[in-house]
Amino acid sequence: ARWRTTERRRGTAMATLSESELRDYREQGYVVPAWRLPAPRVERLRAALDDLLARNPGIRPEKLVSAHLEGRNAEGVVGSRHFLDLARDPALVELVASVLGPDVVLWGCQIFCKPARDGLEVPLHQDGQYWPIRPLATCTLWLALDPSRADNGCLRVVPGSHRARRLLAHRHDEREGLVLRDRVREDELEAAPRDIELEPGQFSLHDVYLVHGSNPNRSERRRAGVAIRYMPATSLFDRGRIPTTDRSGYTVDFANRPLWLVHGRDRAGNDFRTGHAPTGPVVAAGP
Secondary structure (H helix, E strand, C coil): CCEEEEECCCCCEEEEECHHHHHHHHHHCEECCCCCCCHHHHHHHHHHHHHHHHHCCCCCHHHEECCCCEEECCCCCEECHHHHHHHCCHHHHHHHHHHHCCCEEEEEEEEEEECCCCECEEEEECHHHCCCEECCCCEEEEEECCCECHHHCCEEECCCCCCCCCCCCEEECCCCCECCCEEECHHHCCCCCEEECECCCCEEEEECCCCEEECCECCCCCEEEEEEEEEECCCEECCCCCCCECCCCCCECHHHCCCEEEECCCCCCCCCCCCCCCCCCCCCCCC
16 A cells, blocks of 8 residues: 555554655655545535535635635635634544654645636645745645646646745736736746646645746636645744735735644744634644
């Protein structure tokens, strides 16, 4: 098998990446693990997504930022607890800890749902261009809820583009039909992107420096996925680094973004109070 399980102290079998999958992640900047979410869980998430779309009729479905925050969040989206439960799922967190290390913070979750025929393009970019994390480090887990294919705008990556551990030059693009506004400059790209086709329940993990994006969806089939953002707790989420703005293509409010410690201990003095309800935990201690 390409994946193995390890027993946690409470006796639950947890998924981890195999040595070959870890090697792929380090060398290519991404991996599609053999482990996948069970079909019944995927169906429940698809139902939760349908409800989320109905609750946010005025927002493009590719721009449902902080979809894991129940109620209307500071970025204008009415989120769902179902996606917070997904992001804190012990099996997923354990897989992410395989690449980030034992101390992991959950800091974001976004729905990228491309409707049939008019789904928007995500231009090639590096995530670190947009995020207030220092040292810059994050693993994104991209989970397919629909079949994600080349013809309906699947994730595309430039393998190995993370290796220099630097942000490439980006240019701002105000054209219509884009989810994000900053794209990697064409003269910075050294290889063509590769399509990452996924079945519902499959997911990829990718590094913060990996160049990636997706084409528009002109097919007759929807393409929906969930991007969950985790960072090592050795990095600081600097709330004052990037002001609240819609320059990226939609409103982001990092000053009020809640964080969860989902694995291990915080090592960087992160703020786990802001954005949480008064009755919520100051630190949601992880395994």
